[in-house]
Amino acid sequence: MNEGNHQGSEKKKKTNRSGKYNAYKWPTIIMITGLILSFFYKYGDMIFEDKTVPEAVTPEIQESIRETQEDFAQERAVSMVEKTIQPVELFLQRLAENELEAVLSQIVEPSYQSIIRENLDHPLFEQLIGAEIAEVFYPHRGLSLVAYCLLVNKETDVQAIVGVELGQIAYIYADDWNESQEDIEKYESLLEEIKQNED
Numbered sequence: 001m002n003e004g005n006h007q008g009s010e011k012k013k014k015t016n017r018s019g020k021y022n023a024y025k026w027p028t029i030i031m032i033t034g035l036i037l038s039f040f041y042k043y044g045d046m047i048f049e050d051k052t053v054p055e056a057v058t059p060e061i062q063e064s065i066r067e068t069q070e071d072f073a074q075e076r077a078v079s080m081v082e083k084t085i086q087p088v089e090l091f092l093q094r095l096a097e098n099e100l101e102a103v104l105s106q107i108v109e110p111s112y113q114s115i116i117r118e119n120l121d122h123p124l125f126e127q128l129i130g131a132e133i134a135e136v137f138y139p140h141r142g143l144s145l146v147a148y149c150l151l152v153n154k155e156t157d158v159q160a161i162v163g164v165e166l167g168q169i170a171y172i173y174a175d176d177w178n179e180s181q182e183d184i185e186k187y188e189s190l191l192e193e194i195k196q197n198e199d
Helices: 002-048 059-096 100-107 110-118 123-127 181-198
Strands: 132-137 146-153 158-165 168-174
Touching: 059 100, 059 132, 059 146, 059 158, 059 168, 100 110, 110 168, 123 158, 132 181, 158 181, 168 181
Parallel strands: none
Antiparallel strands: 132 146, 146 158, 158 168
16 A cells, blocks of 8 residues: 555656646746847847848939039048148248248158258358249148149249148258259159149
């Protein structure tokens, strides 16, 4: 009799255990189903959306974009020219007023100031009084921060090229001014480039 009770109690234990496991399965299944449904609710549009070709940009919009880009490029070019011309104009103004040495530290790059100070009595400076900026050019647009201004004085028949870097005069190229062969070659190549731009 003990054996029968023992077997009966084992069957009860087995059924109780399987009932416990079934009770634990349903909440898990419901939670997973809920997560899947909420995922599709939130991201279903992106998964099942119609993959159509986007509309082409209208010619009016294309024209507007092109005009805006041209205006921006023109404003940028004007701004670059103004920044380049400013120290050169001040240089010419102070040269005419015979006060160039007073503003050297403002308009001339520190490494080039000593060269100008040593040559303040050079004939080139006197010949450049009354000169005008004939042209501003950027030989390596986008690759270099150096711009060049061609100074021309028609009365004394003198021309010089002033290199401007980061808003300060960094070089001066002219006949009888440059002593090194490298500077003379640079001056000649810049003059050649100006002639090519004019053509």
